[in-house]
Amino acid sequence: MDATASFDRSEILAEALCEEIVGGAFGPGEKLNEKELAARFEVSRGPIREALKRLAERKLVVLSPNAGAKVAQHTTEDIIHLLDVREHLEGAAAKLAAERMTAEEKQKLHTLFDAHVEAVNAAEDGSYVQLPEDLDFHYVIIKASGNPLLFTILCGDFYPLLRMFRRQHKNVQGRGVRALEEHRRILSAIDDGDAELAEILMRRHIAASRNNMSKANS
16 A cells, blocks of 8 residues: 555544544543454554544544553643634634625525524523534634635634534533524624624634633533
């Protein structure tokens, strides 16, 4: 197998394991056995080892010389640091999206917003509802920014961590209704092409999420 094929296989394995970890198939601190994973995916241990290294770089896995690979356990402080950075980057993404978003992309964003309304209304306790990335309100805005670096950092690195953290820690009751209203205002600013307002509203939205998450897990 050449180097390119090996790289591709490791990347595919990393993405598959990422979804399993983020989805809760493995619990916080659970050991990831290379031999068992290699047998399940029908590959040698080399690609599995490389995939785990990639996940360690993304803070989803912790590697130890003696203990091997384990699912990362994140503290509230860890995620607060992530949200500090996310506030600035997603604010920039919203600003660019307001300037560049096509009519088709805006329609998709409206469709997602309507889906969020239904999801929040269906949640008995009003907890925050996080849809999969490919259907996520934030994901579409970041993609519409037209900036591949922002897309890679936020959707490739930050979002899996955020989804993982939300599974490991407490939901914020009632946050879903407030977040939905914040989404509505962001959507309105983007519809109007008001880039500065879209950036401000997105940063406020992320800041509110950070503050509520901090209180819920304190």
